[in-house]
Amino acid sequence: MSQTWLGIREEVHRRLRDGEWKPGDLIPSEAALSDEFNCARATVNRALQSLAEQGLLERKRKAGTRVAATPVPKAMFQIPLLRAEVEARGSTYRYLLLKKSRRKAPRNISARMKLESAANLLHIKALHFSGDTPYCLEDRWINPDVVDGLSDVDFSQTSANEFLLRNIPYTQGELSLGAREANAEHAELLDIPETSALFEMNRSTWLDGLPVTTVTLLFPPGYTLSTTL
Amino acid sequence: MSQTWLGIREEVHRRLRDGEWKPGDLIPSEAALSDEFNCARATVNRALQSLAEQGLLERKRKAGTRVAATPVPKAMFQIPLLRAEVEARGSTYRYLLLKKSRRKAPRNISARMKLESAANLLHIKALHFSGDTPYCLEDRWINPDVVDGLSDVDFSQTSANEFLLRNIPYTQGELSLGAREANAEHAELLDIPETSALFEMNRSTWLDGLPVTTVTLLFPPGYTLSTTL
């Protein structure tokens, strides 16, 4: 009776669900399981690695595989590419550059980018539309020392969001989500009442330790980020 | 020159970053790459699968591997287990049951749970504290037909969040994040001004097609969900 790695993952998953193996327990070794399921060890390995990636198991060489003490569920989200997201909903995407200037980064920005010296950065503000309604307000800082060909790009047509996601690589990044009350400027630009609750997404990226860009995206009420578990 | 799958992933990743292979392009077959890197095909396979999981590549049998047209980054988030999250920050966790009743599910709830008939559900409201400050407001509906031993649990001590995450399995789930303006009730319970922007997390789960539970967690301003890319 030969098994597929998906089948084995499913069976192990069931044992975890049913409490046959409880949090903190050491489960049988790959060798033992490959014997039980009558398959190669590599197949068991594939299944267990998959469950470990999801955070249900913790594996250590020699120490064996144990059920995660606090099985923290993990969820994958797709980071929106604004144009694609709008067009996927059948609306026409439009983009408006509000501001583009070169200036010293304020404190909070250089902190977010982990900049030592207050470098001269490119600051961009832009609005993204879905049809005629504002979809997202973008506030971005770019490090011109790291981004090649930046001066060639006139951000009145291509959005910085798109340009950077498509062309500029990064090796590390941080992403955080939260909520923020709209201020007067937000309210006017996004065409919503003041005090509305905005969905906020912050992303910063680095290339080999050098800060590339940091951006805040603000979405008007009603926007949701969804995924399946 | 034998290679590791991580090394190959890194090299392929570099070629994507540097634009040697552009979005939409077909990249060489596993056989060709394993030849170039002088390693087994399985090793290349491991590397490419890893990149495909991250959304950078799209693979199809016979059709080959191509660079994702719109490389949508994906990010993994850890779903908070409230107690663990609070304690990890060094605060003491406290929990207060506000309401527990059995009633017919209102429209929006049965829609969210994809319930056909308006079943009799258990409705729970609770507050989670970090030290003395409210940390999260929980509003949950539970399907007693699916959750075993529900009547044995007195939710005044154990939070429903904890009980369900630890004991009740599910096979499918949905998760969505958003922002919402606080109303009078939220403001009072969370001890914040009205009109504050709350971070909202909705989770619903099913077990083999049967609805298990749906919950809304509301977090006061300042709460963020973070991850690294």
Add this chain to the structure above:
DNA sequence: TAGAATATATTGTCTATACATATTCCAAGT
């Protein structure tokens, strides 16, 4: 020419084996 059958290329997965690497455990020596 259009549609159906067939060939073919590419990824998906399994097997068996081997060695690498990290970690635990125990025994020996101080």
Add this chain to the structure above:
DNA sequence: ACTTGGAATATGTATAGACAATATATTCTA
């Protein structure tokens, strides 16, 4: 007791070979 060193063990990964599954491309047939 304490350290040190090695043996044992579980996972991590690489290899070669095989077959399966699935698109695509080609050829055949009506």
